[in-house]
Amino acid sequence: MSLPLKHIEELSLTHWPALNTEYMDGWKLRMSNGYTKRANCISTIQSSSKQLHANIAACEQRYKLMKQPTIFKLTPFSEPELDETLNSLNYALYDPSLMLTLSLDQLKDQPSIHASLEGQLEFIIQEHISLPWLEQYCKLSGVNDGYIPTMIDMMAAMPGKLMLASCYVDCEPAALAMAIIDQDYVGIYDVITAEAYRNKGLCSYMLWQLLQQCKPHASKSYLAVVADNEPAKRVYAKLGYQEAYTYWYRVKA
Known part of the structure; x- marks a missing residue:
């Protein structure tokens, strides 16, 4: 498509x-x-x-x-x-x-996860603004938690359906992602995995589960990734995302 x-x-x-x-x-x-x-x-x-x-x-x-x-x-x-x-x-x-873009009917099979994580995972979806989720995101990503009021205001202004995904390992937050569903599209934002759980298939597992939840509401997806972030690009390629176009910023020196 x-x-x-x-x-x-x-x-x-x-x-x-x-x-x-x-x-x-x-x-x-x-x-x-x-x-x-x-x-x-x-x-x-x-x-x-x-x-x-x-x-x-x-x-x-x-x-x-x-x-x-x-x-x-x-x-x-x-x-x-x-x-x-x-x-x-x-x-x-x-x-x-x-x-990157993906037609959800071309979403690839569920990715495998590292054997050490099997039986320890809990996947949770919240369909509302969550202060604990935002606090966890700031902690895992290094974003200053002073931005949380701005983040809440932005989330409140998002159109369509909000979905906040969390993966817990032994009751600790290990990976997070946000989806906004609108006009038959699902945009994926704020994808982050705790450093201790990277390269174990956790992120692709979480996103696959999230996109499965989005399928009844959308048929297409997009997400952005920094061009030199090779690990993230590999994760998205596992799911079937393909490059659509490039963009960049210019900042006054």
């Missing part, structure tokens, strides 16, 4: 909502108290009709007022000359990433 790529990019922004969005000549200026680049960047899906330099300067002024760095998200749908222009203005390139 061929998935419409620009629509997926639009959904990925909608499903990870900014707390404040302003519009400037076709661009979206997204702001969320600095939590994640995706929620605090300028989305350039729509082309700007005015001078690029003037619009870039206006964006810099707006983010300066918010005491946030100016971050542009570049995708195949951005104006072709924008990346070169930003580079010439000393915007550094950050986080080259891949958007």
